[in-house]
Amino acid sequence: MKTAKLARMATIVAAFILSACTVAAQAAPYVMYRDPNCGCCHKWAEHIRADMKAEVVMREDVPMPEVKAALGVPADLVSCHTMKVESYVIEGHVPAAEVARLLREKPADVKGLAVAGMPIGSPGMEMGGQTQSYQVIAFGDFGQRVYASYN
Numbered sequence: 033m034k035t036a037k038l039a040r041m042a043t044i045v046a047a048f049i050l051s052a053c054t055v056a057a058q059a060a061p062y063v064m065y066r067d068p069n070c071g072c073c074h075k076w077a078e079h080i081r082a083d084m085k086a087e088v089v090m091r092e093d094v095p096m097p098e099v100k101a102a103l104g105v106p107a108d109l110v111s112c113h114t115m116k117v118e119s120y121v122i123e124g125h126v127p128a129a130e131v132a133r134l135l136r137e138k139p140a141d142v143k144g145l146a147v148a149g150m151p152i153g154s155p156g157m158e159m160g161g162q163t164q165s166y167q168v169i170a171f172g173d174f175g176q177r178v179y180a181s182y183n
Contacts, residue, residue, distance in 0.1 A: 061087035065099045066113040068092040073113045076125055076156030080115075083128030088115075106171050109146035120144050125154035130168045130180050143172040145179055154182070 062080065066073040077088045100114055103121045111124025121144030122131055134145055146169050147154055153163030163183075170179040 060118075061089045062115050062117045063089050063091060064113055064115040065091045065094055065096060067096055070112045072125075072150065072156045074156075075158070076113065079155040080128050080131065084132060104143055104171075105146065106176065109148045109169055109171060109176070111147060111149060122146075124148060125150060125156050125166075126168055127155050127180075127182070134179075139170070141172045141174055142170045142179075145170055151182075 064073070064077055073090070077090060080086055081088055096114070100110060100123070103114060103116065105114060105121060105123045109123055113124065115122040117131060118135065120134055120142070123144060123146035125147045126145045130145055134142065147166055148169070149166075150157050151164040151166035152159050154166055165181070165183045167178050167182070168180040169176050
């Protein structure tokens, strides 16, 4: 009798913990702003969805220059799409590994990450085996600094 009662209580506690973990794991969707005429944006969003298991909501109904200015993207780091992830801005073809690192480390001085332009071989810009070196740049009130390099 006592064993059955303990087992039932353990099951209830386990169910409560599991439900709390599930709610915590259901983060807000990532909001991606993009130009409707750009084809690579969908490929990059699929990269983020697959690697980060995240929901990506695409917005094409806003003027991109105003979005980038409002989110504080430096003019020299502009690319074809901009994503809002938690309190951070992700500009361009930033690899999911760097977005995950940013969300894990949560540096207080960083407003966002950017890959300027559209480097060949970056996520969403795959072209066979061709690659181009590029840098992921962290930006914030401090200015800019290299966050990661890809060769």
